[in-house]
Amino acid sequence: MASPEPWSASRAAGIVAEHQALEGATLPILHALQETFGYVDEGAIPLIADALNLSRAEVHGCVSFYHDFRRAPAGRHEVKLCRAEACQAMGSDRIHAEILGKLGIGWHGTTADGQTTVEPVYCLGLCANGPAALIDGEPVAHLTAESLEAELAEARA
């Protein structure tokens, strides 16, 4: 995964300007900011509010409503583990406990070396091949603690 750029207000203003003419531009802007910087910096909120003629509270409310948007940088690699029913039926709870235990973190946590962040997700549409995960946006089916370790090693390489 490409490393995110360090936060830059002028770069952010450019991204906002690029999308502000869209109908309902808030989510496309927030996604673009997060893709560029890895998170949505607090400094982006007044930029978006000004560009879209919204209050800062409205923009803040939007950022905080959606599970996807981060307010602080994450680890280098993002693992999303599916916690929904179809994966539960394949023993995902036990596997998740094992994974989180090995990494020494809880849900939403980042490992001490800053390499891996683990987020819960409810359904990835891989429900006949669970347990499922996304690693840096790439799907993984039939997940085990071992296969996750192997995938992460490959992602780091």
Next chain:
Amino acid sequence: MSITLYVPQDAVALGLGANRVARALFKGAESRGLDVEIVRTGSRGLFWLEPMVEVGTPEGRIAYGPVTVADVDGLLDAGLTEGAEHALRLGDPLQIPYLARQQRLTFHRCGVVDPISVEDYRAHGGYRGLETALRLGPEGTVEQVRESGLRGRGGAGFPAGIKWNTVMLAKAEQKYVICNADEGDSGTFADRMMMEGDPFNLIEGMTIAAVAVGATRGYIYCRSEYPQSVRTLKDAIRNGVEAGVLGENILGSGKSFHLEVRMGAGAYICGEETSLLESLEGKRGLVRAKPPIPALKGFLGKPTLVNNVMTFTATPWILEHGAKAYAEYGMGRSLGTLPIQLAGNVKHGGLIEYAFGLTLRQVIEEFGGGTRSGRPVRAVQVGGPLGAYFPDHLLDTPLDYEAMAAAKGLVGHGGIVVFDDTVDMARQARFAFEFCATESCGKCTPCRIGATRGVETMDKVIAGIRPEANLKLVADLCEVMTDGSLCAMGGLTPMPVMSAITHFPEDFQQPGSMPVAAE
């Protein structure tokens, strides 16, 4: 002459290493001096066989699967490119019983065509539905949809023709057609498969709708958990505009339709149509009170047609073959085919498109072949996280909106999740509340507060603290949530909870058997 190999890039296939297999096939063919072209398709939905590689031969396609990187050299040496024998050879994919038994009206191109090629789409019958719609005009098109009996496939089952008619008759300078592709129900993947395998079917369906209701702009609201779908849709739309099937003057008709993909941001509630509209407008995904209905005041206050991916993708077939032909499938007031998604602990999971009326048992036993773990089936959740858990004695219920409702369940988006006998139903009931607490938009009190109180009360039951009194409290709470919630999130969370309590009472009467989950 070059040989064509077909390797899926559906998310399931990717999750099982399809990209690695494609690279190995390319290298292996090159080193053997074979002239090979690799087409990346969607999936046919036989997920236990993925990655399923197909080769075009003079006698038609021959499939092999499941193929791993380690199999590739052996397959090429055995003569994969000529369709030769091998332990993984499945033969003609259409003759695989799982697929041969199905009635694929909506999914017939999925896994067959190059998803982002307009040319390939048209070569497989694409755009005949839109041509018919252009010939019939708006009223004639809406009449076909009405007569087909098509009901909204997102879960609510509202008659599509009535909705289309309302938007058609609404007077406004700007109308919108919006696709709800926020397929958040666990156990469902039909929308994802379609968007990744045959996105032009969705694009054509939305264009038919746009022409019928008089909309010139449209959006596909796709969840962010489906990155592969978003990529495929964007590529397809770009190619569609270039080919003149989207944008201005579609197929030379003088009509225009501008379509854009928008990505959700991880909120399950945005699958509820009014919450989706709020989100699309750039706001928090809070549910709106109805009326006004979106058909009259929807996106940006304009008349808006919101349908699910499966509703839109049924319409090209209906327009091409006629409403009557579609209505010949199904039973009662559930007409046409239902894309059933078989998932969870099941041996042969995948997509089964079949007329309404198959029983749950037929799906699980005849198609699914039992559990993947090999243990007995104990519970089956139908219709996503807001659907009921069925015990064995209700598995003869047919998949039909009315029959499922009579059994205190729902068809929903057609997802079936199988659990074996290791499942703890008290735990599942608790999860239903927990999920509602996590995903509630917070607008109405029964859902926002009720879900959290539900988790707490279930924890007491699980810990063996006055289980009878607390279960009574849960039943009471469920009644309030059912009657008092603004939308289906709070209104249907009681369905999995109460079905678990009703059908599996033994799991709620073992004090202290389960540790209370730490959250």
